Amino acid sequence: MNGQEQLLNNINIVDFTMVDLALFLDTHPKDRRALDYYAHYSQIKRQLCREFSKKYYPLTMAEADCEKSWSWGEAPLPWEGGCVHVEL
């Protein structure tokens, strides 16, 4: 796994944790441990996304580079197979 694949893999893992925690919090809104976990991972996700977008390509439109040309359209598409395998 190269650096780009590793970073995207980490984003996948952190975001999946957040998706699952969010559904749990929807039905357990006062669970202290889940709230703390969510806040923790949410911060990591923001950092990783910013790092990925700076180094490789924007993952969201908000992170698209506007300096020379519109970088959003040049980014690889998810179904092209550029995403990495998670070792289960």
Added chain:
Amino acid sequence: MWSYEKRLQFPVNIKEPNAKLAQIIISQYGGPDGEMGASMRYLSQRYAMPYRDVAGLLTDIGTEELAHLEMVATIIHQLTRNLSMEEIEKSGFDKYYVDHTLGIWPQAAGGVPFNACEFQSKGDIITDLSEDMAAEQKARSTYDNILRMIKDPDVCEPIKFLREREIVHYQRFGEALRLTADRLNEKNFYAFNPGFDRCEDCN
């Protein structure tokens, strides 16, 4: 309002095309218990839900289903990439190919097009949440059926991930149904629709 992230929720990297398998898995794109019906069901049901927390759950699960729709489409796309005419004819993919070439179109494995009748938005919260629990189980059964037919680990892993999510969603909808039922008036023995029936005795 939605925003898009240019990545899949779980990685899909299929190296070996398999048009026969693609024809089976397409049912989870546009079939009776597929991800298109799932996302449209939950996102449509939100407007009749009087409780904000449960409407929030419908939004979040409906949104995750859109990510699953993209994963299933990716699986079909990668299973049908670079097919030769011979493979298309031999695998039985020719009937799909004639109308859609290698494009992705929502249909069931048997060729029946996606239809909004595959889900309900009844405007009655107990009815809707009961349907949602059944829908998650039906999708889980379909993924189980698919898994019995796959040997390629590149296809198995994302399908196993999708199957596990059905189980988690079923748990959350079960909790949502309990949260909703607990808010009904104690005199509402038969769980009449609290979103519409305003009778004082039963709500």
